[in-house]
Amino acid sequence: MAATRSELGRFVADAHAAGRLVVQPRMGFSNPASMRDGLLATREVSAATVGTITLDSYTRLGDQEAGRRALDDGVELNGYPILLHPPATTRAVLADLTDGRFPVQVRHGSPAPERIFDALVRLGIGASEGGPVSYCLPYGRSPLRVSVNSWKRACDLLVRLREQGVEPHLETFGGCLLGQLCPPGLLVAVSVLEGVFFAHHGLRCISLSYAQQVDTEQDLEALAALRTLAARFLPGVAWHVVVYAYMGLYPRTRRGANALLAEAARLAVRGGAERLIVKTVAEADRIPTVEENVAALHLADTAAAMTPRGPVEVPDTGLLAEATALVEAVLSLHDDVGTALLTAFGKGYLDVPYCLHPDNARRTAGRIDGDGRLVWADTGALPVPRPVRDRGTGMNAGELLTALRHVRDRFDFHSSGVTPAPLPMPDGTYR
Template identity: 50%
Template sequence: MPCVHAGYFQRFIEHARSQGQLVVQPRMGFGAVEQMRAGLSAVSALPCTTLGTITLDSYTRVGDYQSALQCLNTGSPLNGFPIVTHSLQAVQGLLQGLYSAQFPIQIRHGTAQPQAIFKRMAALGLDATEGGPVSYCMPYSRLPLAHAIEAWAESCRILADASAYGHIESFGGCLLGQLCPPSLLVAMSLLEALFFRQHGITSVSLSYAQGTSMAQDLGALRALRELAADYLDGIHWHVVVYTYMGVFPTSEHGARRLICDSARLAKAAGCERLIVKTVAESRQIPSVQDNLDALNMAATAAHEPPSDDNPASTAYYEEVLFEARLLVEQVRNLHNDLAVALMQAFARGLLDIPYCLHPDNPGRATTHIDPYGALRWGNVGDLPLPPSCGLSTTGPGIRSEQLFEMLHYTVNRYDQPLH
């Protein structure tokens, strides 16, 4: 098996960080080699600091390579790039002259059992991907959590054996991020990063999805960075912010404001990378031009003079720091092997993702949005958060209309007419 290139992704991030630059990154993926290469080429030519993304199709995500092949043979559209189905030579041709230390490329996929994808990455010399044993099992898959954990442990070893510089980004900070209090997002991102390290990965990133409150997000990201420095000492790590992952504004002005706010958030929190959505997000699969426009817009917003610190963010920082550290420690205390600890944590309800319907998720925890726009715990179920925090374990459940209002909180706020 060919050796993965020596840390293109990690070195690129480290260089951008040393220059004080925010790396902006699209999520695009296309089925045809020619179209995918054209998209990557266009991104690489931008004047802002960006890197490439190859997002895989939904058939590849579930291991249905035959359906992906049928689409390629018949010219049927795919919603991403079938990296396992295309021949190795075809994908090598796609990367030739593009993939380099100046333009790293990350594979994004959404797969609970990604061994075949990791093997293809290693064969191609690609060094960066994302996901995780929990975050790509819940809620994307109905695969039993134990099987996903086993698959991800094997996948980590595949990448670690191919290179000392293989990089995995935890998707844990995006778990139903628009409805999940930041402390659980922070804890899950850290736990998955620790899982990666336990299985030989020495370069990781921790994700965090833009939420419903800028002040709360700033505090949460400050807590995430502090905890990462504590728990991940000795390996490379950085933080990646995601433009809002929930229902997206339908108006152009609303979408633009939300994208720019995500860039301002990432920059103000000292984060290294931003996954950028597009203005077209609510109505279609974004085109290459949609992605280019969004990347330029985000890069411009990130260079704006910083606004004054929001004093409320300090209180959120202290709250998230306390809760997230408690969750991480409770899980780690269950077993030295994080694979075992994660299984036990969900079985006991020490981890519980609100509104996630996966069979292995306890499903007792709920949330609400408070009058200040911050995501709060409703019921905490069996989460190990002390009663002194004022949290309820037996409060009323949430009604369907309340859930609908929460899901549309951000889109309603950003789509309001400009005055």
């Protein structure tokens, strides 16, 4: 029996069957007219596009009183305050837009999304994203237990959309943890685990995320591992893979930013992904305009169209084995996936490098090796086949900052014809 697909899932599957990569902006405006204009502009791009309503930080943090004061004072928020605008206003924003040929997804960043999801159900909006781990650890100090319980309730809310004839869709953010310096095996594992969590709580159509990292060949191996594990651990679930253009420090030059986005589009196509979240030339400085988002969508679509479709064969460096070991170890801890996640973080079986959240063990570290790949400097208590021990944090503060700037500087310098500064390595040598 075919798995049940949401409107977003059907749209992406149809586009993939037609040989198109779906491209999607990050876009959110507090003014409803501006939000509608952004969605209309996205729909009119000559590509397979999905619209985005990104919510503001007050909504993400649950501080509606401060958000209301800001709106009353005429402050332009950094996203759409879906809980502050009347439902009729949001319905007017979406009027005549969502017809099956242009899905719209609400993106939010909240570790406790119940009120947001309740609003989505009331509005009949079926697509959102996040996760109990990925929207808790990087973004605040909310206890992981609180986030897991909140996401259980949020999933229960979202599946109520079926009463309106709407099949819900959730996208994991697990493959984007902190965006950088997290070795891909852990990103793949958390993406799959959040997908299993969603399925455990009634979602039948999901997408699995992976953020572009520092080395294309390694990213291709990670995407292959993600697809392999999704097929194994999500039986009966309709799923697709979404790649995020690089989430770390973005190039400051126009040429560098465009080159990095084009590389993300090629990665998505070669890696067999079905959807790409784009970034723009403005990412290093400010919130992008509608025009800059539209330009990014055009660029990504053009780069994708010129790239032979994957997936491609890539060398096996052990990434699949590592991600498999992590997923199996976590799921063996308890039949309830949420409880298993909590136990895993308590034991250090999941441990995100450089993440300062109190529920994160903080015993792991990543680094960029001499071949330009993301590797473990210390695996802490991770149950991986090839543990790396007794190497401290792997990098001092100066080396960490250089590593964080690695992708930005590489694309900026390459676009200008200047050779980038060498990358310091933990052994004192330079790459």
